[in-house]
Structures are given as structure tokens and as C-alpha cells.
Amino acid sequence: MSRAVDSPRVVNIADLRLMAERRLPRAVFDYIDGGADAEFTLRENCRVFEDVILRPRNAVAIPQCDLHVTVLGKRLDLPFLLAPVGSSRMFYPRGEEAAARAAGAAGTAYILSTLSGCRLEDVKAASRGPVWYQLYLVGGRDVASATIARARTAGYSALAVTIDTAVSGLRERDVRNGTKELLGSSITSKLPFLRQFLMRPRWLAGFLRDGGLMSFPNVMLPGRGPMPYADVAAALEQSTVSWADLRWIREAWKGPIVIKGVLTGDDARRAVDEGAEAIVVSNHGGRQLDGVSATLRALPEVVGAVNGRIEVLLDGGIRRGSDIVKALCLGARAVLCGRAYAYGLGAGGEAGVTRAIQILRADLVRTLRLLGCSSVAELDRSYVEAPVAWLIDAPSRASVSGR
Numbered sequence: 001m002s003r004a005v006d007s008p009r010v011v012n013i014a015d016l017r018l019m020a021e022r023r024l025p026r027a028v029f030d031y032i033d034g035g036a037d038a039e040f041t042l043r044e045n046c047r048v049f050e051d052v053i054l055r056p057r058n059a060v061a062i063p064q065c066d067l068h069v070t071v072l073g074k075r076l077d078l079p080f081l082l083a084p085v086g087s088s089r090m091f092y093p094r095g096e097e098a099a100a101r102a103a104g105a106a107g108t109a110y111i112l113s114t115l116s117g118c119r120l121e122d123v124k125a126a127s128r129g130p131v132w133y134q135l136y137l138v139g140g141r142d143v144a145s146a147t148i149a150r151a152r153t154a155g156y157s158a159l160a161v162t163i164d165t166a167v168s169g170l171r172e173r174d175v176r177n178g179t180k181e182l183l184g185s186s187i188t189s190k191l192p193f194l195r196q197f198l199m200r201p202r203w204l205a206g207f208l209r210d211g212g213l214m215s216f217p218n219v220m221l222p223g224r225g226p227m228p229y230a231d232v233a234a235a236l237e238q239s240t241v242s243w244a245d246l247r248w249i250r251e252a253w254k255g256p257i258v259i260k261g262v263l264t265g266d267d268a269r270r271a272v273d274e275g276a277e278a279i280v281v282s283n284h285g286g287r288q289l290d291g292v293s294a295t296l297r298a299l300p301e302v303v304g305a306v307n308g309r310i311e312v313l314l315d316g317g318i319r320r321g322s323d324i325v326k327a328l329c330l331g332a333r334a335v336l337c338g339r340a341y342a343y344g345l346g347a348g349g350e351a352g353v354t355r356a357i358q359i360l361r362a363d364l365v366r367t368l369r370l371l372g373c374s375s376v377a378e379l380d381r382s383y384v385e386a387p388v389a390w391l392i393d394a395p396s397r398a399s400v401s402g403r
């Protein structure tokens, strides 16, 4: 498979997206690719990188580039982590293990979604890098507490608590495609998908080999076992996380907590006050509240509000290494990539994820060398020109340094 995703067939992330579209049934591809409502925020997340202009220092020789960052006290060889992407096992057999293995081999971290199809112990064992657990309170507090204890025992190094899913966003493509029925627990609910499944024989063979009907083995419902796929939207609605929950979550977890889904300075300050070690500026990849700010646009306000007290990460719209550079210049310590690797997983499993990481790494090195900068630690505002309106309340250079 690795040859299939090599250059020149796959030169950039957009090529992996096309390959995923060809390999996956429509409903599965749209589940990855789509966003909420009119998909304004989804598009804006990517487009906004065009508003930031790079300012190179030319005639500077950069023989080597240092891409490493320290996140929550752990050294990562790359300034990006793999974001939690639910239901990855639909994209490729044992998808979460494949992605975690690729992340670990590249020297970076993988974040496992609560809504994953592989057991958290198996995912941890698959990676030689750090693995974080992303928490939803589906199933309620007792169910979540039991999973937190499992994650701690298995050696997960951070807990990412997602705060932007009070209800599930309306992903119109999923409604039209009948994705809920596709993910339902009965064979008969899948019958309408038979035609699109048969048109994707390679995917279908893998899906059946991997068990076909799936559930969430990290959400163990008392007396019922793993939560079935079909129950997700209702379960999310009944389990909104609130700031008050952070107290018992902290007691139960005892390790570093990362708040994922911050878009304003106010929420960032609240996360600091509640004792979070890091936040992720995120709008869930445009899958939740449509019409919110693109994350890069929100970053300077959040970095200013945090003022160096905790670590600020960002996700949303990262498709090229230069996007990562721009986010770091505007004060992110590192970024998370979601679709960039999910397309790779859908296109070719572990080899596809490895290729996505390789593309972003090569982009980063080339961008740094062309910028005249030898390490990501040196990136700061002086390497970019961003719209003035973004930089009101901007932090000083000192508060974004120290990567």
C-alpha cells in the first residue's frame, strides 16, 4: 500500500483526500469531509490561512531544521499531534491503532477519541509515542470515571476534555446520507447502503474482515456492554460537560488536563482558572456551531488572554506545513491535525497516515528553510503579517516564546 500513496501519485493532503473519496463509500467519506450546517466555518478554517502572509529572511543558510517542541513536558519530534477523530475504525480496519502506530513511529502523539472502535489499551500498546485520551461524558459520570481509570492504568499521558459538543452539530451531508442508519446496530439498517458498499469492494472486504458491526469499547454501559454506534447523538446530548465537571474529572484523572474547544479569551481564562494545563483553540473542525470564527483568527485573542500561563494549541484547517508555521508564529505551541491524517487513513490505512505526516514534515522543513529560520522554537510574529484587527490584545513576544 505504501507505494500507492507515494509521490507523484500523492503530492499533498488534497491528493490523499481524493484517494479517500475513491476508496470509501460516500457516507463514510462525507462523515470525514463534511461540516455543520452551511459549512461556512469548515471552509473558513482553511481559507483564513491565506490572510496571513509569510515574511522570509533570505540569503540565510539553513543546513538543518529543528522541528521539535515540548508539549506538557514531553518532547515531540514534530510540532503537530494527531487529533481525536471518532469512528476511525470505519475508515480502515483497526483504524485507531493504525493511526496511533504511525504517530508514534514519527515521534509525535496520538489523541484517542472516546467514540473509537478500538480498545484504549490496544491503541496505547500500538504506539511508541505519547497517547492522550479525549473525553466525552457519554454514558454518564460513572461510565466516564471507569474509562478514565482504564486510561490512567494503560499509561495515557493527558486527558483532553472536549467542551464544544453540548449537542451534536447538524451535519447535513450525514442526514442526507443516512449515516445514523449506516452506523446502526442492525444488519437490516445497512441494506440501503448495499449499492455504495459494493461499489467500494476493497473497503467492504476490510470492513467485514474487521467485524462489520461496531460499537464503542471504551464506553462500557453497566449491564449492557459497549455502547452501540447508533446511540451517539442522544448520548452526547445527555452528557454535556460543564466547568463544574472539571473538578471531579481532575480528581479521577490526576494527570494533565487539556480543554479542547476554546474560541474566546473569556473561555481561555476560565480554563486557566479551572486548572487546565493546556487548551486547544478549536471549533471541532467546523462540525459543531457553524458561523463561529476560524480558529487561526481566534488564536491571537486566546494567546493574549492566556498570557503564557498555560500551553495553547490549535486545530482546524491544517492542510500544509506552512499552515502549521503560521499558527506557531501567532503563538500556538503546537497544532492538532484532524482531516489531514483521517484522509490518509481512509486512503490507505497506516501507510496513508504515515504519508500525511511525511508530507507535513517535508513542508515544514522546506518552509522553515525558505523563511530563513532554523527551528520552530524561533518562529514568532516577525515572520508573518496578519490582519491588524486580529492583533488587538496581542501578547508580547515573551509570552509566546519558550517552546
Ligand SMILES: Cc1cc2nc3c(=O)[nH]c(=O)nc-3n(C[C@H](O)[C@H](O)[C@H](O)COP(=O)(O)O)c2cc1C
Pocket: 031, 032, 033, 045, 083, 084, 085, 086, 087, 113, 114, 115, 134, 162, 260, 282, 283, 284, 285, 286, 287, 315, 316, 317, 318, 336, 337, 338, 339, 340, 342
Ligand atoms: C471525522 C471526524 C471525527 C471527529 N471526532 C471527534 C471526536 O470524537 N472528539 C473530538 O474531540 N473531536 C473530534 N473531531 C474534531 C477533531 O478532533 C479536530 O478538532 C478537527 O478535525 C480539526 O479540524 P481539521 O479536520 O480541519 O484538522 C472529529 C473530526 C473529524 C473530521
